[in-house]
Amino acid sequence: MEIAKSSKKKTQWKRASLPYFYLLPAFLVMGVITFYPLIYQLIISFTNFESKDLLLGLKSPDLQFIGFKNYVDIFTAALPVENFNFFRVLEFNFWWALSNVMLHVPAGVLIATLLNTEGLWLKRIYRAIYILPVVVPPLVVATVWTNIFDERYGAMNQLLTSIGTYFGNTAPVYIRWFEDVKPPIPGFLPGAPLTLAYYAMMVANFWLGWPFMSVVATGALQSIPRDLYEAASIDGATGTQQFWGITVPLLRPAMIPAAVYGFTLSFNLFNFVFFMTGGGPARSTELLVTFAYNLVRNLRWYGVAAAFAVIIFVVALIVFLITNRITRATQNYQEA
Amino acid sequence: MNSAKVETKKNPIVRLLTMNTSGQTSGRSLPLWRQILLQIICVAILLSVMFPIMYIVTLSFSPKTTRPSTLELIPKEISFIAYQQVLDRPTGNPVTFIELLKNSVFLSVGVGLAALVIAVTAAYAFSRLKFKLREILMILVFIPLLMPAVGLSTPLYLLLNQIQIKQCAGNQVAIQPFTSCGGEAKGKLVFNLRDSLLGVGIAMTATALPFAVWNLKGYLDTIPKELEEAAAIDGADTNQTFWQIVIPLAAPQLAVTFFLGFIGHWQEFVTTWLFLSQPKDYTLAMTLYNMTGQYANSVPWNRFAAMAVIVALPVAIVYIGLQKQIVGGLTTGGVKG
Numbered sequence: 001m002e003i004a005k006s007s008k009k010k011t012q013w014k015r016a017s018l019p020y021f022y023l024l025p026a027f028l029v030m031g032v033i034t035f036y037p038l039i040y041q042l043i044i045s046f047t048n049f050e051s052k053d054l055l056l057g058l059k060s061p062d063l064q065f066i067g068f069k070n071y072v073d074i075f076t077a078a079l080p081v082e083n084f085n086f087f088r089v090l091e092f093n094f095w096w097a098l099s100n101v102m103l104h105v106p107a108g109v110l111i112a113t114l115l116n117t118e119g120l121w122l123k124r125i126y127r128a129i130y131i132l133p134v135v136v137p138p139l140v141v142a143t144v145w146t147n148i149f150d151e152r153y154g155a156m157n158q159l160l161t162s163i164g165t166y167f168g169n170t171a172p173v174y175i176r177w178f179e180d181v182k183p184p185i186p187g188f189l190p191g192a193p194l195t196l197a198y199y200a201m202m203v204a205n206f207w208l209g210w211p212f213m214s215v216v217a218t219g220a221l222q223s224i225p226r227d228l229y230e231a232a233s234i235d236g237a238t239g240t241q242q243f244w245g246i247t248v249p250l251l252r253p254a255m256i257p258a259a260v261y262g263f264t265l266s267f268n269l270f271n272f273v274f275f276m277t278g279g280g281p282a283r284s285t286e287l288l289v290t291f292a293y294n295l296v297r298n299l300r301w302y303g304v305a306a307a308f309a310v311i312i313f314v315v316a317l318i319v320f321l322i323t324n325r326i327t328r329a330t331q332n333y334q335e336a
Numbered sequence: 337m338n339s340a341k342v343e344t345k346k347n348p349i350v351r352l353l354t355m356n357t358s359g360q361t362s363g364r365s366l367p368l369w370r371q372i373l374l375q376i377i378c379v380a381i382l383l384s385v386m387f388p389i390m391y392i393v394t395l396s397f398s399p400k401t402t403r404p405s406t407l408e409l410i411p412k413e414i415s416f417i418a419y420q421q422v423l424d425r426p427t428g429n430p431v432t433f434i435e436l437l438k439n440s441v442f443l444s445v446g447v448g449l450a451a452l453v454i455a456v457t458a459a460y461a462f463s464r465l466k467f468k469l470r471e472i473l474m475i476l477v478f479i480p481l482l483m484p485a486v487g488l489s490t491p492l493y494l495l496l497n498q499i500q501i502k503q504c505a506g507n508q509v510a511i512q513p514f515t516s517c518g519g520e521a522k523g524k525l526v527f528n529l530r531d532s533l534l535g536v537g538i539a540m541t542a543t544a545l546p547f548a549v550w551n552l553k554g555y556l557d558t559i560p561k562e563l564e565e566a567a568a569i570d571g572a573d574t575n576q577t578f579w580q581i582v583i584p585l586a587a588p589q590l591a592v593t594f595f596l597g598f599i600g601h602w603q604e605f606v607t608t609w610l611f612l613s614q615p616k617d618y619t620l621a622m623t624l625y626n627m628t629g630q631y632a633n634s635v636p637w638n639r640f641a642a643m644a645v646i647v648a649l650p651v652a653i654v655y656i657g658l659q660k661q662i663v664g665g666l667t668t669g670g671v672k673g
Contacts, residue, residue: 018574019467026458026549027473033542034480037491044494055512057498111381117374119366126378130385135655139603139621140648143628144392147637155391158407207388268484270606275628289486296490297610309487316482 045070045306070307079304083283084291090315092192093287097267100205105259108213109251116221133211142275145204149177149276181281195284197277205272213258220254221247260323267319288312395641403637418638422646426623429615439533440602440619446537448597451544452590459552460578464564480546485606492539493611496530536611540604544597551596555589556582592661599651620647
């Protein structure tokens with residue numbers, strides 16, 4: 001009786017603990033290489049960790065705990081870095097991600113709609129080619145567009161030159177895409193001037209971004225039942241009314257998560273900025289991630305870099321909470 | 337009849353684009369003028385998409401080592417000399433193309449596989465098993481996902497950099513931080529985990545692993561539970577169900593997760609560029625960066641173009657092969673989680 005009870009208890013314990021065994025490998029590894037570094041980062045964000053402390057780490061005799069000084073320095077632009085203002089970078093970062101998504105999603109939906117037109121010739125060929133930007137690795141895209149916008153040998157200036165000759169302008173076009181500090185449209189974004197480099201990156205990222213949205217939109221379009229359109233036609237709805245009344249609302253559940261995904265992707269789009277502009281000119285195209293990278297690789301202020309990474313984390317958390325809310329809201333919409 | 341009249345008053349562009357959005361309505365054919373107009377738009381988009389691709393392909397087939405002075409978008413001649421040169425001697429350093437390729441493959445395949453193998457049981461637990469701390473542990477896995485790779489690179493750099501092997505005076509070997517050469521003797525640095533492919537692999541796994549858990553959980557959630565329930569009725573325990581039912585069922589999706597990891601880490605640049613300093617450890621992505629823009633004063637652009645094509649091809653092939661699964665995974669599995 002007693003024995004039976006204990007063995008029963010044993011199997012019960014086994015069953016209850018089994019899930020944790022399944023979790024063990026991942027949590028062991030993540031404990032060492034993910035969670036511990038995250039905590040370590042939080043600790044050194046309160047120190048003046050520099051190159052000289054590299055070998056001994058927290059045991060280094062020169063290491064001092066300096067409280068919130070790193071954070072205060074970042075927020076008050078007290079870092080001895082030229083042209084750095086945290087809130088301007090933050091504003092630009094948000095605008096950069098937002099303006100990209102605001103262009104990519106409508107363009108993707110419109111082009112998907114275009115390719116869904118019944119009776120359009122060569123549809124399959126267009127679809128196959130329009131997918132190409134999604135297929136090329138973004139790193140390669142960034143390097144290629146860097147060279148396209150090269151001020152002396154780049155394809156963009158050459159293209160503009162050859163277009164110019166049609167209008168009788170024989171002088172070669174020489175636009176310094178990544179160097180020009182003067183914003184082409186002054187006051188477009190108050191507080192953070194948008195230089196020519198921003199527009200160049202927008203062009204490159206547009207090329208990369210809309211085809212993905214178009215793929216998502218195509219999938220959603222094809223799942224809209226055709227009876228809806230037929231019924232609407234019978235009721236006398238025009239094409240425009242059908243677009244806004246049927247197509248747009250039924251695309252929303254698919255497009256909102258895609259837009260959120262695109263926003264996060266653009267928000268941390270390291271390669272484009274790092275390759276094309278390096279954050280310049282005058283840090284006008286710096287993103288949070290590229291500045292964080294600068295702090296570690298070039299300036300080697302590890303304490304400040306850690307504090308900056310903690311700030312990035314908080315920003316990302318806020319962005320996530322907002323976007324998650326938006327996605328949830330549309331899911332409810334879908335169910336309703 | 338009336339609707340047609342109203343339609344003509346609307347914005348012509350919207351009207352043009354919004355007809356038959358379902359693409360399946362009754363078989364009326366497109367009027368010719370509209371067909372032509374739509375074709376013009378389609379071709380214009382096509383040209384804009386093909387512009388950078390044709391530019392770089394043309395450049396890569398060019399034998400000219402000077403920088404381009406005029407725009408060429410169609411190859412005048414097909415010369416493989418740039419490819420040959422890149423394969424023979426990709427950088428200014430004595431590193432062969434094969435070594436660069438090996439480093440890239442080691443990192444992308446290694447990290448993709450490691451993350452997959454370590455993540456799969458945890459993903460299964462989160463997807464199917466019931467246990468007390470489920471919610472809290474899931475949030476814990478999710479937290480690192482919010483941190484961009486750059487954000488986690490500082491502590492990893494510092495921590496990995498503290499693990500070094502040194503050759504001390506008198507042929508002793510010290511493994512820091514566990515043993516040191518003693519006193520002021522510094523010793524000769526033999527191995528620095530931070531400055532090695534292994535260390536970079538570890539750093540990349542740190543961000544790849546939570547993503548793999550999350551992604552796989554999303555996939556496993558979409559597999560119907562009926563088979564597992566049937567197995568349970570037949571007396572299979574959790575372990576048997578996992579190995580004999582779930583793993584074979586999920587195999588295609590495991591492959592997709594692996595390839596997503598491969599695609600992501602094939603072009604990894606942040607950690608590799610930050611951590612690695614020796615040319616023998618360089619990857620193809622790092623080499624391509626070295627050939628771009630301001631860093632490439634002496635590199636002929638035809639070689640840069642050839643390298644860009646070479647780096648792009650493996651990813652492009654994988655992506656085209658798995659297009660449906662990847663896009664589907666990103667939009668349903670990944671986001672809804």
